[in-house]
Amino acid sequence: MLAAAAAAACLAVTACGTGSAGGAGGGSTAGSTAAAAAAASPASAASPASGIVTSDSAADANARANLAQCGLPARQITDASGAVVTVNGDPDRVVTVQPSFADEASLAGVPPVGIGDDNDPNLIIPQIKDRLKPYTSIGLRQSPNVAVIGQLHPDLIIADYVANVSILAQLRAIAPTIALLSDHTDYRQNLDSALNVGVALNKCTQMKAALAAHANVMAKIRAGLNSGDHRTFIFALSNKKNTSVFNYQQYATTVVSSLGLTAAARGGQFQAGDAKGTSMETLVTLNPDVVFYANENNAAASLLTSWEQSPVFQAMTAYKDHAVYHVDQRTWSLMRGVTASEVIAQQAVSLLGGK
C-alpha cells in the first residue's frame, strides 16, 4: 500500500514536468485555454549556446502579447494556464508563491508582502533577500497557506502554474491571480515570466530596464569564460538514496548552456525531459567533461558524493580533469529567476576558470 501510493507520487512527480491545462477561475478571470499547451510545455529547444537569452528573444507568445498591455490602467494578461486575468492599477500588495517571482517583483520595485519560502527564510538566497522588505511567509511553495494569503489582502497573486495549478481557483477567489512559469521550466521561460510580472505590476519600463541590465551582467560573466569552451556538462541533484541528472531543458542547465557549454544530458531518454534517476553506470557512459552537482538539503553526504570514491566514477573525464564541482542546492535547483541565473552563471564561470 505504501509502495503503491509512493509509486503513484513518484510517477506524478515525473509527470508534472509537462503540467496540465489549468482551470480558469472566476472573478476577474476569463477562461481561455488556447495558449495553455504552448505555455506549459517545456521549451521547444534549449537556450542557444551561442548567446544570452534576453527579453528581445523571448519566445513565449503570451509574454509578447501581454507586452501590448503595458501602461493600460486595466491590463488583460494571458497567463500560463491560458486564463485571461484583469489586473487594475498599480498593485502594491503582491503575494508571490515562488521566490523567483519575488525576485522579479522586487526588481520592478514592488517587493512582495507575502512569499512562499517553505517556512524557511534561508531558502531565499541572500542576493534576492537583500532586495526584499520584511514579508510574511505564506508557507510551502507547493501548497501555500491560502488563509495566510487572504489575511495579507493582496491586490495581486503570482502563482506557479506547474506547482499551484490545483489551487488557482482558490487563489483567484482572493485576488487577481496570474499563474506563471517557474518550477520545471527553463531560463528562457523564466525571463518570459519576468516580463509578465512587469506587465502585471504595471512596471514594464522598470522590468525592461532590469532585464537589459541582466543581459549585460550575463554578457560580462560569459566574457570571463574562454569563448572556445564548449565542454559538455551535466547538473545533478543527489541525496543518500537517489541521484537525478537534469536534462538540457532544465533551468540550471539552460543557464550554464547560455554560457557556451554543451548540456550532455540530451537525446535518447533524456529528450523526454525532466530529471531522471540515474545510475553511476549511466553517468559514466554519458561521460561529461564537467559535473556540477548539489546535495539535497546541502547535506555533506549523498549517493553522488560516495560515487566519487569509486574507481568507475574516477574513470570519468570530469573526475580526471578535476571538473566535478559541488554547488549550492538552493541557488542551482530551487531559486530560478533573473538573479539566481546570474549567481549560477557567476559560480559556474568561477569554478570552470577562464581567461
Add this chain to the structure above:
Amino acid sequence: MAARTLTRRASRPCSSAATHHVTTAVVVALGLALLVAGAIWDLGIGASGMSPGAVLHALAGPASSISHQIVWTIRVPRVLLAAIVGGTMAVAGVIMQGTAANPLAAPDIVGVSAGAALVGVAGTVIFAGLGGTALVLASIGGAAAAAFCVIGIAGAGQGRTGPARLALAGVTVTAMLLALTQALLLLHQTGTAGVFFWLVGGVNFASWQDIHTIAPWAAAGMAGAMLLARPLNILALGEDTARGLGLKVTRTRILGVLCTVCLAGSAVAVAGPVAFVGLIVPHIVRLLVGTNHLVLIPVSGLCGAALVTLADVACRYVQFPFETPTGVVTALLGTPFFIYLARSQARRTR
C-alpha cells in the same frame, strides 16, 4: 480458521509424502534456476552496453579494466542486494504469517514496511547524517513500533484475530504512517526529490556498502527464522494445542515479530519498501511445498530472492538506461494478488 488454513496441507496422507518431496525438489530447482537466470540477466544489463561475453570476461578480467570495475562495483552488488532483499522480505512474510496465524500478515500489511520507511524518510530529510548501521537500527525500531501497534489493535497477540481484522488494523496504521511520511515530505520540500523514488523500493543504487550494512541483519534474521521454524510448526496446530505441547506461545510470538522486523526493517533501510514480496512468495511457496516451516522458510527465501532479482530485470526496461524503482514491478504483481487473497479469505470466512 486461520490456523486451519495454514495447516491444512500438513495433514496430507503418508502415501503422498514421496510426491511432496519431489514437488519440493522441483520448486527448489526451479527457484534456483530462476535466481541464477535472473542474476545473469541482471548482470548483463547496463548503460555501458557490454555483451554477455564481455560481462563474463569482465568478471574474471583484470581489475584495472573499466569493464571489470563496472561489473564488480555496480552490477554485482545490485544483483546481490536484490537477492538478499527478496529473500529477507519473503522470509519476513513467512514468519509474520506463522506468528500471527494469519494468511494476510505480511510486512506491507501490518505496517512494518511503513514504519521502517517513515524512519528512512526522516533519516533523509531531517537527520541527513544518519546512515549505515544507525539507520538500520532506527528503521528496525520504526518497524517494531508499527508492528506491535497493529498487533495490539487487532488483538493478534492473543491469536484470536481474523485475517480481515489484522488487515484492517494494518491498513489503518499504514495509512497513519503514510500520512506522517507525506507530511515529512511536504514540510521538507527542498530535500525530497529523490525520496519518492526510494519510497517505491528498489536496489537501483546498490553498493558494496549496502551489502555490508544489511548482511549481518539478514544473516541474523535468517538464523532466527530457522530457529523459530519448529515453534511455528507447533503454533500452527492452534494456540491451545501448542500450549498443551509445552510451547511458550507469547515468547514465540514476540520472537517472531522481532525476527520479522529485523529482516524487513533492515531490508527497507537499505532498499526502501519493496512491496508485496512478503505476501506473494510465502503463499505461493506454501501452496507448493506445504506448511512445514523447516522447508517453507528456506524455499521462500530462495523464491523471494528470485522474484526481486527478476523484478529488477523487468524494471530496467521501463525507461532504460534510467532507473525505475524495482518496487513498481513487485507492486504491480502484488496488488492483484492481495485482492485475490483477500477475496478468497472472505469466501472461506463465509
